[in-house]
Amino acid sequence: MDLFEYQGKQYFARFDIPVSPGDKADTVDEAVAAAEAAGYPVVVKAQVQVGGRGKAGGIKLADNADEVRLHAGNILGMDIKGHVVHRLWVEHASDIDEEYYASFTLDRAAKKHLLMLSAQGGVEIEAVAESDPDAIVKLHIDPVVGLDAGTARQAAVDAKIPERALDGTADILVKLYRCFTEGDCDLAEINPLILKPTGEVHALDAKVSLDANAAFRHPEWAEYAETEVLDERERLAKTHDLQYIGLDGTVGIIANGAGLAMSTLDVVNQVGGSAANFLDIGGGANADVMAAALEVINFDQNVKSIFINIFGGITRGEEVAKGIVEALGRVDLRAPMVIRLDGTNAEEGRQILADAGIPESKLRSEPTMLAAARSAVALAQN
Amino acid sequence: MSIFVNENTKVIVQGLTGGQGKYHGLRNRDYGTNVVAGVTPGKGGQDVEGIPIFDTVAEAVAATGADASFVAVPPKAAPAAILEAAAAGVGFVVCITEGIPAQDEARVFNTLLSDYPNTRLLGPNCPGIISPGKCNIGITAGEIAMPPSAEGPNVGIVSRSGTLTYQALYELKQKGIGVSTCVGIGGDPVPGTNFIDCLREFEADPDTHAIIMIGEIGGSAEEEAAEFIRGNVSKPMSAYIAGVTAPAGKKMGHAGAIVSGGKGTAQGKMDALADAGVKVGLNPTEAGELMAQIVAGLR
Numbered sequence: 001m002d003l004f005e006y007q008g009k010q011y012f013a014r015f016d017i018p019v020s021p022g023d024k025a026d027t028v029d030e031a032v033a034a035a036e037a038a039g040y041p042v043v044v045k046a047q048v049q050v051g052g053r054g055k056a057g058g059i060k061l062a063d064n065a066d067e068v069r070l071h072a073g074n075i076l077g078m079d080i081k082g083h084v085v086h087r088l089w090v091e092h093a094s095d096i097d098e099e100y101y102a103s104f105t106l107d108r109a110a111k112k113h114l115l116m117l118s119a120q121g122g123v124e125i126e127a128v129a130e131s132d133p134d135a136i137v138k139l140h141i142d143p144v145v146g147l148d149a150g151t152a153r154q155a156a157v158d159a160k161i162p163e164r165a166l167d168g169t170a171d172i173l174v175k176l177y178r179c180f181t182e183g184d185c186d187l188a189e190i191n192p193l194i195l196k197p198t199g200e201v202h203a204l205d206a207k208v209s210l211d212a213n214a215a216f217r218h219p220e221w222a223e224y225a226e227t228e229v230l231d232e233r234e235r236l237a238k239t240h241d242l243q244y245i246g247l248d249g250t251v252g253i254i255a256n257g258a259g260l261a262m263s264t265l266d267v268v269n270q271v272g273g274s275a276a277n278f279l280d281i282g283g284g285a286n287a288d289v290m291a292a293a294l295e296v297i298n299f300d301q302n303v304k305s306i307f308i309n310i311f312g313g314i315t316r317g318e319e320v321a322k323g324i325v326e327a328l329g330r331v332d333l334r335a336p337m338v339i340r341l342d343g344t345n346a347e348e349g350r351q352i353l354a355d356a357g358i359p360e361s362k363l364r365s366e367p368t369m370l371a372a373a374r375s376a377v378a379l380a381q382n
Numbered sequence: 383m384s385i386f387v388n389e390n391t392k393v394i395v396q397g398l399t400g401g402q403g404k405y406h407g408l409r410n411r412d413y414g415t416n417v418v419a420g421v422t423p424g425k426g427g428q429d430v431e432g433i434p435i436f437d438t439v440a441e442a443v444a445a446t447g448a449d450a451s452f453v454a455v456p457p458k459a460a461p462a463a464i465l466e467a468a469a470a471g472v473g474f475v476v477c478i479t480e481g482i483p484a485q486d487e488a489r490v491f492n493t494l495l496s497d498y499p500n501t502r503l504l505g506p507n508c509p510g511i512i513s514p515g516k517c518n519i520g521i522t523a524g525e526i527a528m529p530p531s532a533e534g535p536n537v538g539i540v541s542r543s544g545t546l547t548y549q550a551l552y553e554l555k556q557k558g559i560g561v562s563t564c565v566g567i568g569g570d571p572v573p574g575t576n577f578i579d580c581l582r583e584f585e586a587d588p589d590t591h592a593i594i595m596i597g598e599i600g601g602s603a604e605e606e607a608a609e610f611i612r613g614n615v616s617k618p619m620s621a622y623i624a625g626v627t628a629p630a631g632k633k634m635g636h637a638g639a640i641v642s643g644g645k646g647t648a649q650g651k652m653d654a655l656a657d658a659g660v661k662v663g664l665n666p667t668e669a670g671e672l673m674a675q676i677v678a679g680l681r
Contacts, residue, residue, distance in 0.1 A: 106571055108571050109601070109602050111488065112488070112492070143488040143492050144489060144496060181485055184484075211483050213481045213482060213483045213484065214486075216457070216458060217458075256545055257543060257544045258543065258598070259541075259542065259543020259545055259546040259569065259596070259624045260544075260546055262543075262624040262625040263625075263665065266624065266626045266627050266628075267665050268627075270664060275627070278628065282480070283544065311548045311549055311552070312523060312548075313509050313547075314478070314509075342548070342552060343545075344523040368667065369667065370667055
């Protein structure tokens with residue numbers, strides 16, 4: 001789950017990482033109030049989860065209330081690469097001597113935490129990574145050992161961060177690492193990490209991505225779920241706890257397991273069709289989950305056929321079949337279904353479907369994944 | 383032969399008294415797996431259909447001589463359960479649990495590495511392992527796996543995706559090809575056992591004659607496996623990578639771009655494997671057909 005900048009900064013503040021005083025604002029009046037509280041000059045920043053805000057005119061400096069009104073009015077409602085701005089972050093503008101880059105992620109290959117740190121931060125960090133990779137210090141951290149202040153300071157020295165910023169940088173690194181680990185982040189990134197003329201080091205931006213698997217020990221994350229960027233289909237899927245990603249095609253997809261779901265998209269594509277969605281009902285899905293999945297697919301007006309691709313392991317065939325029968329009683333499905341059912345209790349599942357007497361025009365059973373894909377694509381193109 | 387588990391493997395089930403643990407643990411026993419005990423704190427002395435329950439893994443191991451564990455407990459409890467099995471000296475731990483926080487997985491993996499180097503973890507979030515006809519630990523439906531034949535050729539399977547693991551077993555069975563061992567390594571960020579661990583074992587196993595590998599988009603495990611195959615695997619291989627047409631995942635800030643350096647796409651993985659001499663199919667069925675051709679050539 002990706003956080004907006006203002007949420008990331010609020011999350012940083014929980015771990016004592018210095019950020020600029022500021023507040024979120026949904027209206028021009030709120031923006032002015034936030035600016036008055038933060039103290040001029042302020043920066044008015046569009047809150048969207050997409051890069052290139054500045055170039056699109058979504059970040060403006062304001063010296064007084066009139067300028068805040070002007071900029072806030074322009075930015076609210078602005079469309080930045082398809083993301084409409086509904087919220088602003090207004091913070092006190094900082095004087096900047098230098099810009100650095102710092103992040104913590106998990107290096108899946110090394111199976112260790114990875115610190116990346118550079119004295120050449122700012123908008124061009126990805127270009128720096130390409131043209132001058134040595135300018136980015138990469139340090140692996142054993143999750144069992146953690147990161148101490150001495151190691152953090154040495155990383156800052158290695159990154160050629162100047163003497164007067166070393167202590168401040170090391171301090172922020174240790175706090176950012178705590179945020180990353182105890183805060184259950186997939187990513188905790190500061191770009192730029194700035195050095196002020198006063199010698200203070202400070203997070204000017206915040207990019208935080210949270211590990212949804214850890215939500216059970218973070219009740220404070222509940223508020224982030226309310227602002228998550230989802231389309232209507234995705235929001236409905238979320239209320240049913242389904243792994244769903246909306247796409248543009250006409251074949252609705254329901255599969256168990258992310259791998260099989262991805263593979264189903266591939267096969268539909270290979271036989272000339274296009275998927276309307278990615279939907280993984282997960283392991284051990286019961287009849288309720290199956291019925292909910294069909295409701296979500298049915299909600300998508302583009303869907304012309306539904307391809308249910310189940311290979312039972314922890315998911316049992318008879319539960320899938322019961323779910324389909326139940327859904328037919330609960331939802332008026334617009335599109336015909338094609339099912340391929342194999343694995344755990346597939347026989348029982350097929351029997352339940354056969355006994356339910358569902359007409360062939362509503363549900364067709366196919367013996368293989370490829371045959372089912374062809375059938376579903378043909379139905380979608382009729 | 384087989385890899386990691388065989389007909390002599392003695393298995394305990396952590397969470398045998400829970401819903402999933404009971405269902406799959408008993409199915410594993412029905413398959414012929416030596417399920418010798420269950421572990422549930424506070425339920426020691428009870429039994430589940432004749433399988434004795436112990437309070438701790440250490441007690442279960444002492445009483446039964448178990449050398450493998452099947453961890454089927456919820457995400458909150460799974461990290462501690464894995465480490466408890468390792469501390470009790472269990473050499474092979476299979477964890478099917480889905481939804482363990484990545485920070486916990488990283489901590490468990492590195493704790494095993496430093497404190498319990500003799501314990502191999504398979505998973506988490508994996509379907510488990512089956513050496514057909516000998517031992518099935520996890521959630522794979524045993525009947526879809528064809529046992530190996532004495533004369534061969536037999537195929538080893540290693541897969542990152544659960545359901546595609548079943549698909550691969552099924553494709554081979556349809557074609558009458560036996561499987562030495564099928565390992566589902568799981569798709570989580572920090573798998574205890576990776577492609578390379580399995581490829582090394584399959585290469586050394588005299589009863590495995592060819593290998594199918596199934597990967598998916600994200601990370602760089604397939605690219606690393608391709609590099610390993612080039613220098614270390616002499617047995618013929620076919621592969622399939624899921625996600626050629628998958629929606630692009632959310633990019634994780636600049637850090638993601640810097641770490642991956644262009645790796646992680648399905649096409650990049652397929653190219654890397656093809657470069658290493660692996661026959662790459664565009665869907666699971668095609669990978670199965672390519673393997674059938676390989677096997678026909680070996681016969």
